Amino acid sequence: MNLSSSEENYIKTIYHLQAHGETVTTNALAQQLVAKPASITDMLKKLKAKKLVHYQPYRGFRLNNEGTKAALGIIRRHRLWEFFLAEKLKFDWDEVHAIAEELEHVSSRKLVDKLDAFLGYPKFDPHGDPIPDINGRMENNQQVSLADLPLHKVATVCQVSNQSRGMLELLRHKHIAIGTKLEVKKKFSFDQSIDVKIRQQAPVNISGELAKNIFVKYDA
Amino acid sequence: MNLSSSEENYIKTIYHLQAHGETVTTNALAQQLVAKPASITDMLKKLKAKKLVHYQPYRGFRLNNEGTKAALGIIRRHRLWEFFLAEKLKFDWDEVHAIAEELEHVSSRKLVDKLDAFLGYPKFDPHGDPIPDINGRMENNQQVSLADLPLHKVATVCQVSNQSRGMLELLRHKHIAIGTKLEVKKKFSFDQSIDVKIRQQAPVNISGELAKNIFVKYDA
């Protein structure tokens, strides 16, 4: 199936909007794509004709199997390029999204697969989102060291790799335990220490040494 | 100046067609772009309005300063991506062009410059064509070993790096001298030997050992 950039953007956006199971509405998609509802209706007719969405007028829509497969292909390209930009070209993690928006529409299958191999088959992009593999499969959440948790991603502590008295004491003192939800608010490159928000409290500073030994999972 | 992919293709193609100084004709451009002459006229009016070409109806056209600058930017992107595809992703040299045609239209200036740095500021693409630098400057031709001359590129012998009796005898026997124009017709990976066409004659086989010691310059 050969899709225009515009069609790809619709499909990708529908995929994200329906992530939690509901059907997507015309207005929601219009808002997300910064377009008028009338344009959404037009495009949905086209996508329905191409058998990529299930769509009943006035009743909302969702991707069918084909559509989901297409969406995963687009997301795969997007996230592989993001990884490339951050890892190889040294872009900051917050700059990669906009450029990947353009690169994702270059559709050579062979290009994407060779890029994947070149990058070493990464499983997660720089924002911590999972990268679909060649068959569209991806992990649903990742366990990373708190030191590698991107800014503003909510995650849950799931493991500590050092069980020394000192470490556990420190954790207790900072009110961190398995199951604690947290979010990195700031990273200080000078000493790798980070400011972490835990529940509603004011951010707590954690040394790089400690962060490396705390493992978290991204929230669903 | 923000250009559409289509406008970029026109500008790039005009640049190549006018490489030897003449003005370009509607028909020539139509043939090159596989489009109808009427479409060319339409687009040229747009490019004239954007002050990228000098164009008089019925009189042909050429890029002005602005247009040339734009063309060099596009060619820079194209050739850097070609280099990336061949060098990093291990594409064959004959596959890179088609994919670079798509990638070249991703226009982030920062992306191109970071890609350039990542690749080590290469001066020539896998076809031996020079890559414009960040200011649009490029070398005009490259001296390479005949062993590295891509297939079907016409080049002129400019140097031999080994002046032994045996080598010169061999060259004379094969009618090769400084200034001889030649073209590689076939490469045999088994022994690195190559078939070379010299003038109108049937191809001559040259050993890898000999080819390494013959240096050529791409023809303008």
Next chain:
DNA sequence: AATATTTTTTAGGTTTGTCTAAACATTTAT
């Protein structure tokens, strides 16, 4: 120089993806 041929342009049409304004469905509130 006049005519034939070729090249280029103009005029009007098509498709894709967008828009506005009006009509129609659905949901919410009285």
Next chain:
DNA sequence: ATAAATGTTTAGACAAACCTAAAAAATATT
């Protein structure tokens, strides 16, 4: 249960980039 509000679709228009067919200009031929 009906009216008001909200959400969605239809109808018609527009710009970009192409097309075909016809007209106009330039070039070539006799």
